[in-house]
Amino acid sequence: MKRALALVICAVTLATASVAFTQSFGVQLFGPKGPRQPINFSHQLHAGKLGMRCVYCHSAAEKSPIANLPAMSTCMGCHKIAKADMPEIVKLTGYFERNEQVPWVEVYVLPSHVKFNHKRHVKAGIQCQDCHGPVQTMPVVYQYPSLKMGWCVSCHRQRLNDAQHPATMDCIACHH
């Protein structure tokens, strides 16, 4: 009897701890992976079903270190008319009319001592999906790779002697 009670206490404690632990990282335990966003935007619909190119919205990925979030005017280019009465689009129109930014929750967060350059990778022919995973199948985007240094380096090591776009193994290329 005592043993069963101890087991139950252990189990409850473990369960509570793991929920608290995962929640502290903003990850929902039950439901879709990835953080809950202010607008229920679906990459599965836009990039998958509608087949829009990633750089249609994230246009700076090809020409800047940072792959931008699209300006609201990009969204409104279609959504002024398309599905304008859907509740999620009404939310979007609300932000747009109040001249406020949509408080999107960041999915990919790099620590400040790492500098990642999107342009270099896109120009070297790396597909968005190579790092970000099958975004076109994700209703809610979640962090696909571990983003650990070993994950970066494994790819860099393979392409060290690439004829066209040799990858660098120099630490300060990213840490500066």
Place this chain on the structure above:
Amino acid sequence: MPHYDFARARCVVSFGADFLETWIAPVAYARGFAAMRARRDGSGQFIVVEPRLSLTGANADEWIAIRPGAEAALALGMARVILTEGLGSGERGALMEAVSAWTPEAVQQATDVPADAVRRLARRFAAAKPGLAVAGGIAAQSEQSVAVISAVNLLNAAAGNIGETVRFDRTYDVEGVGSFGDVQRLIADMAAGKVQALVVRDANPAYAVPAWAGFAAAMDKVPFKISLSSVLDETADRCDLILPATHPLESLGDSRGVRGVYGIVQPAMKPLPMFQTRATGDTLIAIAKAAGFGAKLPATWIEYLKAQWKPLHQRFGAGRDFDTFWNETLQKGGVWEDVAATPVRWTGTPAFVTPELKGAGDLALILYPTSQLHDGRGANKPWLQELPDPTTKAVWGSWAEIHPDTAKRLGVAEGDAVRIETEAGAIEVPAYLYGGIRPDAVAVPLGQGHTAYGRSAKGRGVNAATLLPPAQDGASGAVAYLCAKAKVTKAARAIDLAMTQREKNQFDREIAQSVPLASLLAGAAVAAGAGAAATAAAGEAHAGPEPLPSQTRPGHYTSPLAMPPDYKKPAHAVSAYEPELRARGPRNVPVDQGSYAHAQHRWAMAIDLDRCTGCSACVVACSAENNVPSVGPEMVKRGREMLWIRVERFEQAVGGGKSDVRFVPMMCQQCGDAPCETVCPVYATYHNPEGLNAQVYNRCVGTRYCSNNCPYKVRAFNFFDYAAPEKPTFAFPEPLNWQLNPDVTVRSKGVMEKCTFCIQRILEGKGNAKDEARAVRDGEIQSACAQSCPTQAIVFGDLLDPESRVAKLSHGERRYWVLNELNTKPGVTYLKRVERETTTA
């Protein structure tokens, strides 16, 4: 006001004008001055006439330590010698009358400059053809300001420099500039209660106007005061309403500084939304409209500005419509036209009487603006407060410069506090013993001692302007900053002054080297007996194709030490004498393979000490680019300043007519055989294929071995958390966080950091070249320090490109490496300062 052409001058005599610091247009003048000094035809001497050797004076070949306030006498005396000996090419007759009284002997009496020296200076100045004499600084801030300036004009006229180096084509437009007389009239009106509302913009008169004029008290009598300041300075503090204006970088405007040039000031960024600012013009228009007299004004400032440009559109538009003209002008920065020189003639000069200094003291009081804080407007910026003063290397405070002999007489040692008293007040400041000041003078910098103006300015040092008794120039009404004698005594308490370099003597270390001009002109490689340079000079005879020491990759070219034939290397031996065959780093890459063998670049720098004026703009530029935190005076006193670059000052010979001060910008030397790399236990600092000593912050565990082993002392350690917003030591509290460069990591506690040669700019430049499928162009990548240098003393580039400027300079005959005897193979090559003759007539 004329335009002074330093680049054309063959000899410059400055009567107190600090044209490399604060005088008129220091950046343009520094550029012209460097061009003059770079000529190798034996010309380009610079003589400075001032009682206290300023930063500008530190660049001179000869220092005439004149009696304070007597500068005009020397100028008139020189003019007299030129006229009587017929040396000049200008008119004679009328000028002669004005100078007849100033015989060299009379000049000696008035100025302490020997009669022979007056003749010698005059002859040399007249022989330059064209020379250039300028008057400013403390010389032109006595009760005889106008007389001093016209005396120097007369000297220029006598030597025939008018129209040559003193030019009247691109004259400065000073019509809109108010005088101190205007300020005094305002003060009188305010005190009499005639002013009902006061609007202050872009000025801090409550601090900057000398206390005797009574601005602050008069201002308090105005019933309604509005400030348009974006910072809470002393004046804004006294106002009833603050309507903050946009920062200059956020503002649109225009400027007409120079005749024939109409400039547009384009905002560099959108106004930051969180500060709720408004352009001054918009505020004024809104006030006018609300008050009911702005009906005719356009709705916005930009419309008003455009309306003002309509006449210019008529003149410069060339048939295009206004919008096209406006957009093109915005892109170009303005419109300009050729202007003819205004004819000028000499109409007489006010009689000069040596100004009498007031007070019972025995030392002439010299108050001077520093290049970092100027009249106090820089005091609220931690970058400028922590920028070591180019003369004393002091930070975050005030001090008094006293000649060592005078200090001995007063019983004052370096670091003691002194009490300086005049009729008007007294201050207590730490003493700095400086050979570059006359024994009968004491100098105190202006700009500190704020009672408001933000956390960096408030309560730092003292406001030396409180020592001024009421005194003005008779002719112009300008404030006389040189008007008092001060009584200096040792103070009871001690005030510790934070300094980054206390020792100004390089002893025999030959950090700052020089070469006589004669040996350069003769084509001799390097004068004999140049000490440590001799080793560096060995390869100089056949300079060119041979790679520089810094180009040798680790191990590849390093020749092993000659060992006895029976020498056997012990199995466990680690020796600096053995060539390393692997790049020391986490991956131990063999140096003859992979990225190390096939590196495309070797980043390097060439620093011309003959061009460096010591202005320290590079230091601020580096802090801005690289998120270098300012640590405050207490940490500086412990030697914990974080600057990645410093300008070392070495006073080789100061006094007795000499001014041999050498400035050495010192940053990480990016050594080929770096002492820091071999001692890092975690490979946080390692040698990169392109020759940089990289520092990886997230790998660093803070042993500080690298800093300990660095002979150049260029590494900085984060003793506190300057990067954490929640800590009291956070170096970038709001709104300073907006200045951070997103391309550079803000380093956290326990991490070593140092100059990276602006690696973020290198990566960007290489990326751009790659995008366009071409090689990196020379000059395309510039480090922040090189970019900001007004004299282009710092040149950054790639040594593997033989056509690059840095490669050519690094192979030049003046090159040397600091502490070369340590065999560190630095990537920074210094070019020796050129010593010019000082005694030829």
